[in-house]
Amino acid sequence: MSDKQIPPMEDYLQATDDQPELVDASEDEKQKKDVGQAQKAPIAKRRKQDMQFQQWLEKNQREVLAASREDMGSRLERLEKISVEKLLKGSTERIIASPREYQIDLYERAKNENTIVVLDTGSGKTLIAALLLRRVLEVEIENRASGYMPKTAFFIVEKVALCFQQHAVLTSNLEFPIGKIFGDMKGEIGDPEFWRQQFSENMAFVCTAQTLLSMLGAGFISMSQINLLVFDEAHHTKKNHAYARIMEAYPRWENERPRILGMTASPVDSSKADVRIAAMDLEEMLCSKIATISDEALGGFRDHRDETERTERYEKLEDPQHSKTQLWEAISRCIGSNPQFKAHLGFAKDASSVLGTWCADRYWQLLATNDEMARLEAKTGRDTLELDVFDSDEAMAAVSRTRDIIRDHQFGPIAKDWSDLSSKVKTLHGVLENAFCQRLSKRCIVFVEQRATAFLLTDLFQQPEISIPGMRVAYMIGSNASSANAANMSLKGQVVSLQKFKRGETNCLFATSVAEEGIDVPECDVVIRFDLCVSAIQYIQSKGRARQSSFLYVTMVESNNIYHHRKFQQAKSAAFELQRFCRALPEDRKVEDFDVRPDVLKDCESIITTAAGGGLKLIDSLACLAKWISDQDYSGSITKNKTASKMFSRL
């Protein structure tokens, strides 16, 4: 394992010490990777290394220059090539210099007690966290100088992408060394030496919840060594979510405990329970008090806002049973029994109703051109392998027959009168046309429920028959490959398409719920909910997307559908209720010393205490045990965590 470590920097720095001032500290990591091969090299080789470094430097500078330029066109093809980290780095500016009054206000409160800050996305939650972090780290430096045990601050996020983003923001705003941890560091994780080094180098970390949890479990760090916990999107703290598990380790009754700052746009995200109870549960879980600000406090920042909220009605949709296309029938006859295609068939049937027959057929066309088809074919072969050979052949033949059907099918253009598009799509087209042609909107986000819908709509609005001048579409969806769908997007793909949207290369984004959290596009001034918005949090979050002075929020509701209307009204009133609750004075809902109800903490007691001092919960103990065994390395028979953990999970 030790031979896989990254070679030390010294060799390299010596070789290039003619230009040390050009070495930006934040680039160290990349450098190490780029020139990691630099070892004890003969002169000639060293010169070559120098040259490579020079080239790398130049390349890097070109990229930085390009990033700072507002020159879209020439960057278009480059964008895909730059690493995720680079992409995010170029887009952050220094924000800490100019805090607003309400931010100072909330910061003061967070300084004195555990707080959950409730603010709309885009109104600078991160800035409050940065202020608090700076303060805590300053105190920490003093403490360390007077000989106290060193402590570390953690900024906990939920997604890897946010980890990059927040790290970029924090490092560009604070002078302190901040590390970044997420699950991608395969070799280093589980190596105590690595962590010791990390802790000595950095005073704060941005990390995903999971990784912090495993660190706590393995005893690399304990709660007593932490001075600050910042939870991004804190409303996730519930049930057995990683946030909640971290909080289980939190010493609730001691004085010397980490300060907590939760940040969220809306403290609850369920629609069934009473919002007040849910919000109080959250306060209990996080041992914190909810704090927010009134509209007046937001002041001029929001006064000139001209919000319009509208509901668009569309004609009742066709029954999926009656709108099936001929192509669908043909394919269904062919592979209807293949479970691999069930999802596709189901979606296509719905699509023919919700989006229109043209889209439904188009779906198959896109599916066939994608590699998806080949994959499904291969999977069909694998799945049926154990069965009868005859069955297997039969299934494979059906798949390839389907391919032929799709290939031979005549895919016409969209009909002139749009009769093969659904009323919903036509309405959406009208709204978008209005937005881009008359309002001259800059950016628009359309939220949909399913990923394939986003994919299809993106394709649809690129068709010449229907496209709107000046509108450039893209889509953004999550990255679960396993769910059988033509549409897919890796983490990098998400970042790239979001960056393009921010920069204006695309100005209309079709997105699933991934985009509801975390992203922040200031220019965005139109938000459309294509599928019904079902819960209060969706309503708040998607409204919070936009913070342009004139801003349009459109919800699409089926006309004469009483259920839709009621659902929407419920979400709206819940959102209103929640707002009122948060703005009530804290005294009205005081949680006395966080007397935690027993049922909230019923299975929190730690059952094992490791030598390193980490309390283990039952849920983590198996993994830990498996790891310990794999560390022992019994003659290579059990070398992988997974093997061991599978063994134990059978017990």
Place this chain on the structure above:
DNA sequence: ACACCTTCAAACGTTTGCGG
């Protein structure tokens, strides 16, 4: 119960670039 969404980690596969 089920289908849908999300996440992370680990295991594979493929490309690319370098050195012998």
Place this chain on the structure above:
DNA sequence: CCGCAAACGTTTGAAGGTGT
């Protein structure tokens, strides 16, 4: 010219949440 290793992408599995 060939072979190896790093980087990157893809697939799989397990977990969690939500809502009908």
